[in-house]
Amino acid sequence: MDALVNKRIKQVLKGDQNAFSDIVNLYQHKLYQICYRMLGNKQEAEDIAQEAFVRAYINLHTFDQKRKFSTWLYRIATNLCIDRIRKKKPDYYLDAEVDGTDGLNMYSQIAADDQLPEDAALQMELQDRIQYEISRLPDKYRAVIVLKYIEELSLQEISEVLDLPLGTVKTRIHRGREALRKQLNKL
Amino acid sequence: MSACPQYIIDYMHEYLDGDISREHEQVLKQHLKSCAECQKHMHQLSDTIAFVKSAAHITAPPHFEEEVMKRLPRPKNRVGVQKWLRRHPFLVAAATFIILMSATLFGRFNDNQFSVTKQPNLIDDGQTVIVPEGEVVKGDIVVKNGDIVIEGEVDGNVTVINGEYMASTSVVTGQIEEIDQVFEWVWYEIKRLASDFMALFEKEE
Numbered sequence: 568m569d570a571l572v573n574k575r576i577k578q579v580l581k582g583d584q585n586a587f588s589d590i591v592n593l594y595q596h597k598l599y600q601i602c603y604r605m606l607g608n609k610q611e612a613e614d615i616a617q618e619a620f621v622r623a624y625i626n627l628h629t630f631d632q633k634r635k636f637s638t639w640l641y642r643i644a645t646n647l648c649i650d651r652i653r654k655k656k657p658d659y660y661l662d663a664e665v666d667g668t669d670g671l672n673m674y675s676q677i678a679a680d681d682q683l684p685e686d687a688a689l690q691m692e693l694q695d696r697i698q699y700e701i702s703r704l705p706d707k708y709r710a711v712i713v714l715k716y717i718e719e720l721s722l723q724e725i726s727e728v729l730d731l732p733l734g735t736v737k738t739r740i741h742r743g744r745e746a747l748r749k750q751l752n753k754l
Numbered sequence: 755m756s757a758c759p760q761y762i763i764d765y766m767h768e769y770l771d772g773d774i775s776r777e778h779e780q781v782l783k784q785h786l787k788s789c790a791e792c793q794k795h796m797h798q799l800s801d802t803i804a805f806v807k808s809a810a811h812i813t814a815p816p817h818f819e820e821e822v823m824k825r826l827p828r829p830k831n832r833v834g835v836q837k838w839l840r841r842h843p844f845l846v847a848a849a850t851f852i853i854l855m856s857a858t859l860f861g862r863f864n865d866n867q868f869s870v871t872k873q874p875n876l877i878d879d880g881q882t883v884i885v886p887e888g889e890v891v892k893g894d895i896v897v898k899n900g901d902i903v904i905e906g907e908v909d910g911n912v913t914v915i916n917g918e919y920m921a922s923t924s925v926v927t928g929q930i931e932e933i934d935q936v937f938e939w940v941w942y943e944i945k946r947l948a949s950d951f952m953a954l955f956e957k958e959e
Contacts, residue, residue, distance in 0.1 A: 582829055582837060591819045599814035613815060620822045697809045716806040722771065741767040748795075748802045 568593070572636045579627055591620055594637065597718065598644050604713040605648035607702035615651060619644040641718070641728045645710055652706045700750050708743030715740055758785070758792050766796050770803065859943050869898045894928065915939065 572593065578586035598619055603612035622643050623630075630639050691699060701709060714725045726736045765782040768774035774782070786793050839846055870876065870883050873891050877884040882901045885891055889906040894913070901918045904926065911928035912919065919932050933942050 584823075584826060584829055587826065588819055588823055591822045595814040595818050595822075596812070599818065600812040603812050604809070609815075613818070613821075616814065617818070617822050617825055621825050621827075624826050693808065694810050697806065701806070701809075712806060716803060717809055737767075737771060740771065741764075744767065744770065744799055744802055747806065748798045751802055751805065752798055 569636070573632050576627060576630065576632060576636070579624070587624055590623075590636075594640055595620075597637070598640060601641060601644050601713060601718060602648055604698070604701055604717055605645070605706075605709060606651060607698055611651065615647050616644065619647055622647070635724075635727075638724055638727050641714070641720075642730065645714070645728060649706055649710065700747060703750055704743060704746055708739055708746055711736060711739045712743040712747065758789060762789075762792055763795065766792075766799060770799060856940065859940050867898070868900045870900065871896045913942075915942075 572590060575586045575589050579590075595616070599612055599616045602616040602619070603609065606612050606615065619640065623640055626643075630636065701712065704712060710729060711725055714720045714728060715722070720728065722733060722736055722740070725731075726733045729736065731739075762782065762785050765774060765778045768778060769782060786796060868880060870878055871894065873893055873895060875886070875889045875891060876895070877886060878900075880900075882903060883895070883897050885895075885902070885904045885906045885908060887905040890909060891906070892909045894910040895902065895908060896913045896915070897917055898915045899917060901920060902912065902914055903920045904912070907925040907927075909927050911931070912926055913931045913933065915933045917932075919930060931942070933939055
């Protein structure tokens, strides 16, 4: 598959725009899935996933063909998703760690506005419930959990996609798992 | 759980990441056997992972690919010109050649030195070349930046560049040409090159 992708990339770089449609075809579902899981909204997911492909097309000459194309593409998409999530946020920064605590941030201090009553969450269909719980995660944990357990990327790949050291990725996965565990067990 | 050390929880995550060392795994197993609280914690973490992994696969909406292709910017013109140049290397080479050639041709035209083809029995006074009466010049004569007066006979072509041809009762067996325009000069040079070129081939045959 990598050979085919690199062949198509070369064609696009030579000016053959149509060769890009094969690249879109190969990655559209994965990219859309990442965006949907990150954003929790179909319209936004479609818009951001399309935007990610457009940016990949425009910046294709900067892609190093010795590397994995999917990693590069996922990186563009996750960056766009994180930007979108942050734009929607209120003024105060929920991710900021509260002084004197280790890993505790504003999320643990306040009740989110879109939080549902406990029994409403319990009555949801499983698939809705999964998306609801993922969307309650702070975005930096959400990105690693989505890439690890939904896209099933290795820790090394996640570190490349997010441009973070491997150690940071591990810490975020650990905290993401703990946050989800608490959400699910109402701790 | 509160009584248990933090490293036990760290080991749980190492285990879940699949990169726990053998020693840590031993410690964790020993601890879980004896601590119900931590066992519960471990189970909850595994359940959490199973819960997220049971998320259904999501596929992009239909026409997604078309929509992306519609949003791509049109290819730039610059690329088109480059492509054209790359596809017609011969035309590019020819154009470059013509530009360089015409530069040297104009250069030569502007060179105002008087010159004449060396032939025996020609008289020249630095401005005018004279073919004296009763003499026969065998071969072509080219005069540059000067005039020619023919009183005798010329057995060949006569070419005058930037000058005048004056004759009374002369006999010239070849062609007589006067050139005093840049365009004519270029045309003459091209013809000369072409005939030289032809001569080269004729020799080879």
